[in-house]
Amino acid sequence: MTDQNANANSEYLNLKVKSQEGEEIFFKIKKTTQFKKLMDAYCQRAQVNAHNVRFLFDGDRILESHTPADLKMESGDEIDVVVEQVGGSF
Amino acid sequence: MNQHNPKKNEDLPEFQEKLFNQTVAKPQIANKDKPKNIVQQSNQQNCQRGTKIMQFNKNQQNQSYLTSLIFKSAKIDSFSVELPSYDQQYSQLMGILDERTIGTNESVLKRTRNSKEELCTKFIQQISYMFDYKNEIIQKKNFLEEKSLRLFQKLFKVLESKINEIADTKKENEQKEKLEEKFENQLKQKNLKFYDEVYQLFKQTKQNDSQLGEQYQQVSSYPQENNQIQMRYADAQPNSQGINLMLGQRNNQQINAAVNQYHDMRMHEEQVSYNQMSTAAQLHSQDSAFMKGHSQNQQRGMMNQHNQMRMEEEHNFQNQMELNRGQNIDSQIKENIHIQQEEEIQNKVASNFSKDQIKFFYENVDVEKALQVYFMYQELQENLDQLNKDLKQNVEEKIYSKKGSINKLFEELKQRINRQICQLPINYFVLKQKEVFEYYQLPQYNETNCNIQAFEKYLAEQNKNIIAYQIKFSLEDLRRLTKDQLINDNLLDCYASYLRESHRNMKQQNQYVNKNDMSEIIIFSHLFFETQYESMRIKKDEAKAFMDQIYPTSQLFQPEFIDRFGFIVNVDLHGIKHWIFLGVYNKTREIIYYDSASSNNAYYKNISTALVTYFQQISGLQYTNKKADKCPRQTNGTDCGMFVLKYMQNFAYDTPQEFDQAHITELREKMYTFFPMLSYQKELKKIDYETLQYFEGRVKTRYDEIQPIISNNIKIC
Numbered sequence: 001m002t003d004q005n006a007n008a009n010s011e012y013l014n015l016k017v018k019s020q021e022g023e024e025i026f027f028k029i030k031k032t033t034q035f036k037k038l039m040d041a042y043c044q045r046a047q048v049n050a051h052n053v054r055f056l057f058d059g060d061r062i063l064e065s066h067t068p069a070d071l072k073m074e075s076g077d078e079i080d081v082v083v084e085q086v087g088g089s090f
Numbered sequence: 091m092n093q094h095n096p097k098k099n100e101d102l103p104e105f106q107e108k109l110f111n112q113t114v115a116k117p118q119i120a121n122k123d124k125p126k127n128i129v130q131q132s133n134q135q136n137c138q139r140g141t142k143i144m145q146f147n148k149n150q151q152n153q154s155y156l157t158s159l160i161f162k163s164a165k166i167d168s169f170s171v172e173l174p175s176y177d178q179q180y181s182q183l184m185g186i187l188d189e190r191t192i193g194t195n196e197s198v199l200k201r202t203r204n205s206k207e208e209l210c211t212k213f214i215q216q217i218s219y220m221f222d223y224k225n226e227i228i229q230k231k232n233f234l235e236e237k238s239l240r241l242f243q244k245l246f247k248v249l250e251s252k253i254n255e256i257a258d259t260k261k262e263n264e265q266k267e268k269l270e271e272k273f274e275n276q277l278k279q280k281n282l283k284f285y286d287e288v289y290q291l292f293k294q295t296k297q298n299d300s301q302l303g304e305q306y307q308q309v310s311s312y313p314q315e316n317n318q319i320q321m322r323y324a325d326a327q328p329n330s331q332g333i334n335l336m337l338g339q340r341n342n343q344q345i346n347a348a349v350n351q352y353h354d355m356r357m358h359e360e361q362v363s364y365n366q367m368s369t370a371a372q373l374h375s376q377d378s379a380f381m382k383g384h385s386q387n388q389q390r391g392m393m394n395q396h397n398q399m400r401m402e403e404e405h406n407f408q409n410q411m412e413l414n415r416g417q418n419i420d421s422q423i424k425e426n427i428h429i430q431q432e433e434e435i436q437n438k439v440a441s442n443f444s445k446d447q448i449k450f451f452y453e454n455v456d457v458e459k460a461l462q463v464y465f466m467y468q469e470l471q472e473n474l475d476q477l478n479k480d481l482k483q484n485v486e487e488k489i490y491s492k493k494g495s496i497n498k499l500f501e502e503l504k505q506r507i508n509r510q511i512c513q514l515p516i517n518y519f520v521l522k523q524k525e526v527f528e529y530y531q532l533p534q535y536n537e538t539n540c541n542i543q544a545f546e547k548y549l550a551e552q553n554k555n556i557i558a559y560q561i562k563f564s565l566e567d568l569r570r571l572t573k574d575q576l577i578n579d580n581l582l583d584c585y586a587s588y589l590r591e592s593h594r595n596m597k598q599q600n601q602y603v604n605k606n607d608m609s610e611i612i613i614f615s616h617l618f619f620e621t622q623y624e625s626m627r628i629k630k631d632e633a634k635a636f637m638d639q640i641y642p643t644s645q646l647f648q649p650e651f652i653d654r655f656g657f658i659v660n661v662d663l664h665g666i667k668h669w670i671f672l673g674v675y676n677k678t679r680e681i682i683y684y685d686s687a688s689s690n691n692a693y694y695k696n697i698s699t700a701l702v703t704y705f706q707q708i709s710g711l712q713y714t715n716k717k718a719d720k721c722p723r724q725t726n727g728t729d730c731g732m733f734v735l736k737y738m739q740n741f742a743y744d745t746p747q748e749f750d751q752a753h754i755t756e757l758r759e760k761m762y763t764f765f766p767m768l769s770y771q772k773e774l775k776k777i778d779y780e781t782l783q784y785f786e787g788r789v790k791t792r793y794d795e796i797q798p799i800i801s802n803n804i805k806i807c
Contacts, residue, residue, distance in 0.1 A: 085579040087669035
């Protein structure tokens with residue numbers, strides 16, 4: 001915990017990205033960098049198309065242009081990843 | 091009247107001489123000095139009645155004036171007339187003659203004298219006729235007065251007789267009451283006697299009790315033989331009930347049966363009897379209760395006899411009373427009607443006038459006319475009341491009809507607003523569309539094979555993004571709006587959040603909506619059911635926390651804040667995905683289920699029941715779930731997302747769910763420009779509300795109305 005507090009004060013944040021299946025990947029990100037970097041990194045690692053994935057923070061969508069500072073994120077916060085939903089019919 | 095004429099002729103010379111002696115200066119004094127007046131002599135009979143005597147000055151010579159006076163004044167019985175003096179008339183006549191005929195001849199003088207005499211006689215005759223006529227009038231008047239007097243006497247006789255009748259009936263009633271009181275007193279005395287007897291018997295039973303107690307003590311010395319009796323006696327209190335048990339059940343049964351019979355009889359009589367008898371009945375019931383305690387043969391005999399006696403007496407009395415009452419009631423009803431009528435008349439006459447006043451009216455006023463006037467007045471008053479009532483009714487009806495018409499207008503306006511045909515030309519929207527397409531370098535709707543990567547690159551270079559409500563649209567998202575493509579969550583969620591804002595704007599712009607009504611609508615994105623469906627059932631707090639981020643759940647179920655809210659749900663059944671929509675009405679507490687694919691009951695039950703229980707646990711309110719009455723169905727396998735989009739739209743704008751598959755295919759093309767337009771509007775705010783409405787598919791231009799008719803009817807060869 002002491003490490004996290006120390007990090008919170010610094011420029012960097014530790015964020016947890018959690019998929020619907022429950023897989024967790026941790027990212028270290030600057031407060032002022034846009035989320036596009038994080039999203040691209042996640043998509044590469046999880047081998048998903050960026051168009052087919054939604055990133056959520058507290059139920060709201062995160063845009064590529066957002067920064068952690070915009071959303072007032074703190075170290076240890078969780079980002080949910082939801083896959084695109086499509087509907088047809090039976 | 092013919093007798094008068096010769097007299098007058100005889101008196102004429104004297105009359106003439108006196109007239110000649112008169113001085114012109116004092117005509118009134120001369121009149122008073124003359125008792126011998128022709129008119130007075132002729133009307134001596136009337137003078138005896140003598141109410142007033144009129145005296146006419148000789149200046150008042152006009153016959154018409156005289157006659158008018160006589161006819162007008164019905165109260166004048168006699169009057170005296172001073173005829174014009176001869177010398178005056180003569181001198182006048184002579185003057186005229188002197189002027190006309192030169193010189194005076196004796197023949198002329200004779201003629202003039204004869205003419206004078208003729209004039210006098212004629213005048214006197216006329217006066218006498220007038221008096222005859224006056225007598226006739228007076229006779230008629232007397233006759234009428236007598237008539238009215240008789241009428242009033244009749245009226246008063248009737249009144250008096252009716253008043254007497256009322257008094258008589260009152261006396262009769264009093265006598266009857268006295269009789270009843272007497273009978274009651276007799277009954278009370280009898281009751282008292284009965285109590286004394288019963289009390290003595292009770293004393294005897296107590297003595298018997300003590301004797302029996304002694305016997306018991308004797309018996310108790312042999313407990314083995316009489317265990318049962320001991321037990322019974324020990325359980326029972328040392329009163330007469332214990333004795334009953336000791337003596338056996340036979341007597342008890344008989345007595346009870348007798349008492350019950352008596353009771354039934356009493357109950358029946360009580361129903362029939364009047365209130366005055368209720369006290370006696372109460373006393374009697376107390377007796378019977380008291381009697382239950384006693385069970386000896388002597389008592390039974392006494393009581394039965396006594397009861398029979400009493401019953402017979404009371405029965406006879408009641409029968410008499412009933413008969414009397416029956417007669418009385420009929421007569422009373424009739425009397426009451428009479429009394430009411432009499433009282434009305436009495437009140438009308440007596441309240442307004444005293445007896446002296448009524449007498450005064452006999453003498454001075456035409457009573458029939460007065461009564462007529464009175465009744466006229468009453469009728470007028472009734473008419474006035476009716477008129478007032480009619481007026482009130484009319485006004486109310488008018489108000490109601492106006493309210494109805496206003497409501498109709500209001501509804502019409504609402505419909506017009508909802509289904510507006512846009513006044514703007516189609517070109518206006520086409521230009522706006524062009525503007526947006528050029529800004530984002532969007533491919534045309536039909537060009538599905540365009541290069542996506544090039545499009546993305548262009549936007550990245552230009553620093554442009556199609557973003558609305560924190561959702562970034564790629565060209566792939568937009569291409570989902572082309573034919574036979576599946577709709578994804580981005581489009582639906584974006585449109586849901588747009589609807590919330592649009593509803594708010596519409597309320598501000600629409601002047602016909604009540605400004606105090608601040609209620610909103612909310613459509614939750616599919617993420618609620620996507621992420622919270624399981625926690626909704628197990629960990630309610632998590633689901634509640636998710637809702638609280640969007641809108642506080644404490645206010646979500648109150649119609650003042652949220653009129654209605656909805657959920658977009660993506661259903662996954664065995665790997666096949668499907669969009670449905672749930673609308674929640676807070677006013678009616680209903681959850682309505684919209685599904686474009688028919689006959690899917692499996693997940694309908696799961697989802698809606700889960701929601702109902704979840705709402706009840708959160709808010710404590712009971713919602714009912716049901717399927718939508720009007721719910722258009724899709725005819726292909728790909729349009730469910732578009733149908734949900736249209737359901738949402740109608741749900742948000744409170745319009746009926748009336749559309750078909752053809753409308754959905756049109757809507758797809760419009761929506762292709764709608765989403766970029768939204769982001770364009772957010773970024774530059776150059777798009778107005780009407781163009782957004784048009785590309786939402788809510789508003790039609792005239793071209794859109796005419797175009798399908800033309801295309802259907804005219805085929806270009």
